[in-house]
Amino acid sequence: SSPRGKKYAVDNFPKAKIRELPFDITFLIKRFINIYNPKALIIVEEELWLNLIKASSKNIPVVLINGRISPSSFKVYKFLSFIYKKDFQLF
Numbered sequence: 194s195s196p197r198g199k200k201y202a203v204d205n206f207p208k209a210k211i212r213e214l215p216f217d218i219t220f221l222i223k224r225f226i227n228i229y230n231p232k233a234l235i236i237v238e239e240e241l242w243l244n245l246i247k248a249s250s251k252n253i254p255v256v257l258i259n260g261r262i263s264p265s266s267f268k269v270y271k272f273l274s275f276i277y278k279k280d281f282q283l284f
Contacts, residue, residue, distance in 0.1 A: 217242040250283040
């Protein structure tokens with residue numbers, strides 16, 4: 194979702210269709226999915242957008258690559274596990 198990430202994708206995958214995601218708001222995510230009809234969602238390095246994960250997992254595979262969690266982030270996820278537990282099961 195960053196300019197650097199987009200440049201990397203365009204430079205390294207010239208034949209791929211590169212699209213920027215909207216904000217992680219349910220109706221925007223659903224609209225994006227309906228317009229572009231993706232075949233899979235591949236999340237790299239802990240870009241955990243909850244609405245994106247929930248909406249995508251209903252129709253396509255959701256994969257997390259290199260999803261390392263820092264000790265400080267782990268404490269947050271553990272504290273908020275009542276929110277994240279269901280979402281982590283969607284991968």
